[in-house]
Amino acid sequence: MKTKIFTMSNQHRDKDSLQEAGEILRRGGLVAFPTETVYGLGGDALNRESSRKIYAAKGRPSDNPLIVHICRLEDMDALVRQVTPEARAVAEAFWPGPLTLILPKSDLVPYETTGGLDTVAIRFPSHPVARQLIDCAGGYVAAPSANLSGKPSPTVAKYVIQDMDGRVDAIIDGGEVGIGLESTIIDMTVQPPQILRPGYVTRQMLQQVLGQVDVDATILSNESGQAPKAPGMKYRHYAPQGEMCIVAGDQEQVSAYINEQISRDKAQGERVGVICTDETAGTYRDAVIKNAGSRGDEESIARHLYTILREFDDEQVTRIYSEDFAPEGLGQAIMNRLLKAAGHKRIEL
16 A cells, blocks of 8 residues: 655644545545644444454454544534433543543444444544644544554654554654644543543643543553443553663662662663653663653653653663653653553562
8 A cells, every 4th residue: 555645733724735635534534634642543443344443453452442533623412322412521621622522332333343242432632733633524533543563652653654554544644743742531421430441631721611520440550351331441552662671769869779770781682761751861871862851841752752762762772661650641642651651560669
């Protein structure tokens, strides 16, 4: 398959190219595109064959649900059996934006899109290119992240092309995304509502609208054996090629331990990488050092995380150590992704 590349920005959107990409989606093809979170791999959400193509392009298990992206709040109504006042309130508070709602699906949505579930995951992105593409495509675009299954999600088009060239019909290069982590997912079919995947919209933010909000117990632990209700719950995700470990504890102890491991691993022929912060970058030596930003700026850390993991692959790093982060607020989302990338390998000093 020959993959067509369209290049544009939020400020300079190419209407003709977006119309062409929308027609590809209407015909059942696949188009990768930028959102405010990560790049998505889009197909017609109401076409069961398009959803099958998405799973095939990613090498993704077919019981891992896809998120249906819309470009108008009212378009949610056709996708679900009933929109409760609670669901509408949270949608109106955070849409368009990086929040996905899980609701009971209508007959309009094929099971191929929902991973066989009677629920559907819906998101209304804020990214102007994404919204215009969805509109051109007919209003309903199923889109997981635009990477091969298990690899770090792409936040720049370079890595979309690396994974998807020849697998999809078109890629829209919209530059670097803003947030860098996938959307928060909240299950609105249970009481109290439950966060299944943390993201930029935090529990504290959701509680201001919904009152009590629970968090799925597997977010910072190993997954259960149950079928996933939302993307990213069951399978190993976000993983670099190198073996990864998270190290928690006092900052000086963490730096000393990682430096010891660097010396040991290098003696065994490993190429070692470290994920650190502004506060600790100068404490490491003789490794591929990746500074994610200041601990006081979690948005910067989130935005850089996946690109750092991809760069380790580019530089053929075989062993990775990451510092720990606070498991609340946006830090919860950062830790969720790091733990999945490390296969939940974590050392507490």
